[in-house]
Amino acid sequence: MSTARVDPVTRAAIDWMLRLESGQACPSERQVFKAWLAENPAHLAAWQRVAGVLKAPVADLHSVERRSPGQLQAARRALLASASPAGKKALQGGLLLLLLGLGAAGLVDRVTPLTGLTADYQTATGERKTIELADGSLLTLNARSAVDIEFSSGQRRVHLRAGELQVDVAADAKRPFVVATAQGQVQALGTRFMVRQGTDESLASVQQHSVQLDTLGGLQRRIETGQALSFTANQIDPQTPTSRSQTDWLAGRVELHDEPLSALIEALRPYQTGMLRISPEAARVRVFGVFPLDNTPQTLSALTQTLPIKVTRYGPWLTLIDVRG
Structure with missing residues (x-):
């Protein structure tokens, strides 16, 4: 044979x-x-x-x-x-x-997201990238993010396919600046804001001035500095300040104040080559602190010293997090 x-x-x-x-x-x-x-x-x-x-x-x-x-x-x-x-x-x-x-x-796909290979700009697992757009605006992508850019004489449009971005918008009175997601769009009324594309919803938060939110279902809301909203096509929900709505990822870190461990794991996933799985019991453990995003093994090792959890690694491909027995 x-x-x-x-x-x-x-x-x-x-x-x-x-x-x-x-x-x-x-x-x-x-x-x-x-x-x-x-x-x-x-x-x-x-x-x-x-x-x-x-x-x-x-x-x-x-x-x-x-x-x-x-x-x-x-x-x-x-x-x-x-x-x-x-x-x-x-x-x-x-x-x-x-x-x-x-x-x-x-x-x-955990190494290089294949779904974003045809996007205008894309980041790999663990990669952040800042791009200066043709109008002078600065677009920063979090890890595992993908966008398409559509600039015309009447509008500046960024389609967020996946992940998370922050944009510092250059002034242009004749061309509004819009970030579109699968659930709606966010139009800049000022200079700096963040948008995240989740599995079933999007999130927008404003760091400077304000934005106008329009969902695909026709709902509208203005978001001011310091505010954050999650939205689907037919629902808008105000968000209290948490790690999800902060921009600490720009500096390669995440800060949590009495949040569940699941929130930290969610922030680490775009930076981990391989899968992170957490048990429901461990997901509910409360966490305080500032943690680096760029070294997941170090972050998880530090957590085992202060929290009642255990971390089991199966090579680079799978990491399981559970409570200690």
């Missing part, structure tokens, strides 16, 4: 997997990776095959194997053979956990 060999494009995808998984890839390398994916449909197909080794549920694995007989298992063997001993253990452990149903949502 013959053994399927790994083709050069799949080998290149494996090399990218190991480089990105190492956590040492710089922003310029991520841009090269993005360009490599877009260069040829075969590159994206190979990346999806290699990603399938680590992220797909069993049914999807079989589907990939039917489309490319032998390549999936060959990629798996090559991936494990190419890793260092420590990396091999982590990859094997990650695959086992995924086949048990603990990560089918897509661990590979």
Whole structure:
């Protein structure tokens, strides 16, 4: 019986997997990776095959194997053979956990969000970026964020696909500045505000002057300095000041005052390569303090010293947080 060999494009995808998984890839390398994916449909197909080794549920694995007989298992063997001993253990452990149903949502996507690859601007996991737009406005993206820019003679429009942004708006009396989300839009009436796109709702907070909120369902509200609102298409809810509505992430930190641990974990997720899972009991533990975003293992280790929690790591792919027994 013959053994399927790994083709050069799949080998290149494996090399990218190991480089990105190492956590040492710089922003310029991520841009090269993005360009490599877009260069040829075969590159994206190979990346999806290699990603399938680590992220797909069993049914999807079989589907990939039917489309490319032998390549999936060959990629798996090559991936494990190419890793260092420590990396091999982590990859094997990650695959086992995924086949048990603990990560089918897509661990590979945790490195570079694939849904934002066609966006005008995008940030990877753990990356923040400030862009000067054509009108002089400054747009800062939090980790794992993606936006499209649409400037015309009558309007300046930023479509927030995913994640979080803050914008310092340059004055232009003839062209309003709008940030659109899946639930509505926020128009600048001043200079500085933040918008977050969540799974089922958006959030807007104002740091300077005010903004006009219009939901897709026709609701309207003005948001003043220091205020924050969450909104869906048909509902607007004022928010008390919490870590969700603050802009501490601009400085690479998050500050909590008697908030649940789940709020901190939510802030850390865009900065963690791999999945963070927290039990309902641990999620309710109250937290005070200022925590760095750029070093999740250090932050979690510090928490175990002061809170009644335990942290269990399965290589770089999965971290479980629970209360101590």
